[in-house]
Amino acid sequence: MSFELKVKSFIEKERLLQQDDHLLIAVSGGIDSMALLHYFVDTKEQWGIQIEAVHVDHMLRGEASAEDRAFVQKYCDNNGVYLHARAIPIPAIMAQEKGNTQLICRRERYRYFKEVLQQTNATKLVTAHHADDQLESVLMALTKNATINSMQGIRAQRFFAGKTLIRPFLTVTKYEIREYLLRKGLDYREDASNAKDTYVRNRYRHHVVPLLEAENPRVSEQVTHFTKQLQEDDAFLMALAQDVFSQIIERSNENTYSMKIDAFQLISLALQRRLILILLNYLYKDSNTIQSYALVTSILKLCETTAGYAEIHLPEDFLAVRRYGQLTIQKNRPLEGVASSEKKIISTANGWTTLTTGERLCLAKLDDLTSELLTDTAQLFYFNASKLYLPLYVRTRKDGDRMLLKGMDQPKRLSRLFIDEKIPLNERNSWPLLISQSDEVVAVIGVRMGMFFSTTPQPNDDTVLIVD
CATH class of the missing domain: 3.30.465.60 (Uridine Diphospho-n-acetylenolpyruvylglucosamine Reductase; domain 3)
Structure with missing residues (x-):
C-alpha cells in the first residue's frame, strides 16, 4: 500500500477529518512536519479542507533556528499557505525556571498553538507524530511508569484547547515518511540536537529501537496495532x-x-x-x-x-x-493558628457561635434558658460561671495542652486523649477546644468535657453550655 493510500485509509478509519475542516498544521521544518504539510497541500482539495501552518522558533540554536523559520516561510509562500510564527526565548525562560528543556519547549510551543487556534477559525491542530514515535513512547512508558494509561501511547486524536488535535501519520513509519518526501523531491531542515543522546527519547531512538527493528523490521507497526x-x-x-x-x-x-x-x-x-x-x-x-x-x-x-x-x-x-x-x-485542612486574635469568643451575650466542624455553641444563664434554645439534638452541659470566669474561647490545640477530667488527680495530655478517643490524626490539629480565660483547656468539643461540666445541674451551677 502506498504512503498516500495508507494515510488516507487511517484518516478515514479514525474519522480524523470532516468536510470544511480548517487545519492548523504544526511545522518545525524537519522531515516529519514538512511531509505532513506537503501531504495536506497536495490533498486539501480532495478532503475539502482549508490549511494554515504554525511554527515556533525556540531560539536554542542561534542562527540555525532562525533559518528553520525562514525555510518554512519560503515553502508556505510558494504554496499559498498562511504561516503563523513566533520566536520564544526558551534560554531566558530556562535561566529563570531551571527546568527541563524539552518540557519547557513543549509547554511554550503548545501554549502558542492554543493561542493561534483561538485567534483563527481553525478547527483542528495537526502534528506529525508517527509510528516510530509511538514505539518510543511505549518503550519509555514501560521502563518509567507502566500504567494502563501510559502504555496506550499516543492517540490518533484528542481534545485540545476546546478543539481537536489530530495525528494522521501515526500509522506510517519514519522510513516511509522519508521515502515519501524524497519521492516528492522536497527538502527539509535537520535539527542537530536530534543526533545527541542528551534527551531520553533520543537514547531510545538511537540505541533501543534499532535492536528491536533488527528482530522485526515492522516492530513500529506492531506496537501501533497493540496500542x-x-x-x-x-x-x-x-x-x-x-x-x-x-x-x-x-x-x-x-x-x-x-x-x-x-x-x-x-x-x-x-x-x-x-x-x-x-x-x-x-x-x-x-x-x-x-x-x-x-x-x-x-x-x-x-x-x-x-x-x-x-x-x-x-x-x-x-x-x-x-x-x-x-x-x-x-x-487536608491546614493547621489553624493559635493567636488570641484567631480565638472565637463564647459568651452569654453572643448567641450561637458556629464552628468550622459545623457544630454550634451557645452559653446561657440557667434563669434565661428558653425552649427556643433547645433543639432535638442539643446537648446541655451545666457549670458554675465563677469557676471558669467567662467569657470562654474556642481555639485549636498547641503543644503541651492538657485537660483535667473528673476522677483524675492530674490533667491528661490532649495528645493522649485524642489517641484514646480515636480521633483521626489529620483532624487533631484543627479540632475545636473550649478554653478558659487562663488559657486552660476545659472541653474538647464533641469528645470529652472537663471536670467543670456536668450533664445534670448541680446546686451551685448557674450557666449552661449548649452544643448542637
Missing part, C-alpha cells in the same frame, strides 16, 4: 467503571470524595484501578500525577481492608483516609 487494541479495550472498561463510579462514589464537593470500601471490594481489580484513575482525573490536571503507578497502588492498598484507621498523603495537599470502613479523599 490501538489497548485503547479500544480500555475505552470499554472505562465506560463500565464510569457507571460503577456514579453508583458507589459520593462527591461532597469538588475536593471531597468518599465510598464504602466493602462495595469497592466487590468489583473486579481491573475496574478498581479505573475507578481510582477516574477519581484522580477529577482531582488533578497533571497527567503524570494521574498516571502514577505508585499513587494508584497506594490507594488500592488502603482499600484492602475495612478495619482500622489509616491515611496516606497525596500530591497537592490531598489526603486519603480509611475510617470506619469508608475511604475519603479530601483536601
Whole structure:
C-alpha cells in the first residue's frame, strides 16, 4: 500500500477529518512536519479542507533556528499557505525556571498553538507524530511508569484547547515518511540536537529501537496495532467503571470524595484501578500525577481492608483516609493558628457561635434558658460561671495542652486523649477546644468535657453550655 493510500485509509478509519475542516498544521521544518504539510497541500482539495501552518522558533540554536523559520516561510509562500510564527526565548525562560528543556519547549510551543487556534477559525491542530514515535513512547512508558494509561501511547486524536488535535501519520513509519518526501523531491531542515543522546527519547531512538527493528523490521507497526487494541479495550472498561463510579462514589464537593470500601471490594481489580484513575482525573490536571503507578497502588492498598484507621498523603495537599470502613479523599485542612486574635469568643451575650466542624455553641444563664434554645439534638452541659470566669474561647490545640477530667488527680495530655478517643490524626490539629480565660483547656468539643461540666445541674451551677 502506498504512503498516500495508507494515510488516507487511517484518516478515514479514525474519522480524523470532516468536510470544511480548517487545519492548523504544526511545522518545525524537519522531515516529519514538512511531509505532513506537503501531504495536506497536495490533498486539501480532495478532503475539502482549508490549511494554515504554525511554527515556533525556540531560539536554542542561534542562527540555525532562525533559518528553520525562514525555510518554512519560503515553502508556505510558494504554496499559498498562511504561516503563523513566533520566536520564544526558551534560554531566558530556562535561566529563570531551571527546568527541563524539552518540557519547557513543549509547554511554550503548545501554549502558542492554543493561542493561534483561538485567534483563527481553525478547527483542528495537526502534528506529525508517527509510528516510530509511538514505539518510543511505549518503550519509555514501560521502563518509567507502566500504567494502563501510559502504555496506550499516543492517540490518533484528542481534545485540545476546546478543539481537536489530530495525528494522521501515526500509522506510517519514519522510513516511509522519508521515502515519501524524497519521492516528492522536497527538502527539509535537520535539527542537530536530534543526533545527541542528551534527551531520553533520543537514547531510545538511537540505541533501543534499532535492536528491536533488527528482530522485526515492522516492530513500529506492531506496537501501533497493540496500542490501538489497548485503547479500544480500555475505552470499554472505562465506560463500565464510569457507571460503577456514579453508583458507589459520593462527591461532597469538588475536593471531597468518599465510598464504602466493602462495595469497592466487590468489583473486579481491573475496574478498581479505573475507578481510582477516574477519581484522580477529577482531582488533578497533571497527567503524570494521574498516571502514577505508585499513587494508584497506594490507594488500592488502603482499600484492602475495612478495619482500622489509616491515611496516606497525596500530591497537592490531598489526603486519603480509611475510617470506619469508608475511604475519603479530601483536601487536608491546614493547621489553624493559635493567636488570641484567631480565638472565637463564647459568651452569654453572643448567641450561637458556629464552628468550622459545623457544630454550634451557645452559653446561657440557667434563669434565661428558653425552649427556643433547645433543639432535638442539643446537648446541655451545666457549670458554675465563677469557676471558669467567662467569657470562654474556642481555639485549636498547641503543644503541651492538657485537660483535667473528673476522677483524675492530674490533667491528661490532649495528645493522649485524642489517641484514646480515636480521633483521626489529620483532624487533631484543627479540632475545636473550649478554653478558659487562663488559657486552660476545659472541653474538647464533641469528645470529652472537663471536670467543670456536668450533664445534670448541680446546686451551685448557674450557666449552661449548649452544643448542637
